[in-house]
Amino acid sequence: MNDIKIIELYWQRDQSAISATDEKYGRYCFYVADNILGSREDSEECVNDTWLAAWNSMPPHRPNLLRIFLAKITRSIAFNRYKAGHARRRGGGQIELVLDELAECLEGESCAEEFALARELGEFIRRFVRSLPTRDGDIFARRYFFTEPIKTIAARYHLSENNTMVILSRVRAKLREELKREGFCDEP
Numbered sequence: 001m002n003d004i005k006i007i008e009l010y011w012q013r014d015q016s017a018i019s020a021t022d023e024k025y026g027r028y029c030f031y032v033a034d035n036i037l038g039s040r041e042d043s044e045e046c047v048n049d050t051w052l053a054a055w056n057s058m059p060p061h062r063p064n065l066l067r068i069f070l071a072k073i074t075r076s077i078a079f080n081r082y083k084a085g086h087a088r089r090r091g092g093g094q095i096e097l098v099l100d101e102l103a104e105c106l107e108g109e110s111c112a113e114e115f116a117l118a119r120e121l122g123e124f125i126r127r128f129v130r131s132l133p134t135r136d137g138d139i140f141a142r143r144y145f146f147t148e149p150i151k152t153i154a155a156r157y158h159l160s161e162n163n164t165m166v167i168l169s170r171v172r173a174k175l176r177e178e179l180k181r182e183g184f185c186d187e188p
Contacts (some may be wrong), residue, residue: 027044030043140168
């Protein structure tokens with residue numbers, strides 16, 4: 001079933017929307033959650049919570065890209081579950097690594113606290129990622145949106161882990177410079 005039909009089922013409040021969504025995007029959302037949580041049971045619960053959140057948000061929201069809409073919901077739920085402490089002991093350390101890697105772009109917590117409009121920052125980062133060469137943008141998104149381990153990303157792109165880390169380091173440095181240039185962060 002295509003996305004437009006699935007979204008229409010949600011708008012009609014037809015419960016078959018859930019099964020159609022699970023059939024088409026269940027494995028994808030599980031993958032997103034499991035990269036964050038590292039626990040099959042927690043990830044399955046997160047996916048079920050995603051279906052409920054999708055049901056509660058449509059209507060009034062009509063997503064343009066259902067797959068991305070569901071990934072954002074799944075990611076948010078998984079991070080909230082992680083923050084609640086359920087995944088800390090089982091997550092394989094990826095969340096701490098990803099957050100530490102991105103922290104260097106923001107120069108500490110004070111810069112992050114100054115962002116009055118998180119949506120503006122999010123849009124800026126989306127534009128930044130789209131401006132990158134395709135491979136670099138994909139690698140960045142896989143690491144920082146999907147929280148994939150370096151080893152997995154390197155294998156996907158037939159790179160060494162070291163080369164992958166160098167690419168990510170360079171992209172983070174470029175992002176940091178762009179954030180400074182656009183006034184999101186104070187100059188050190």
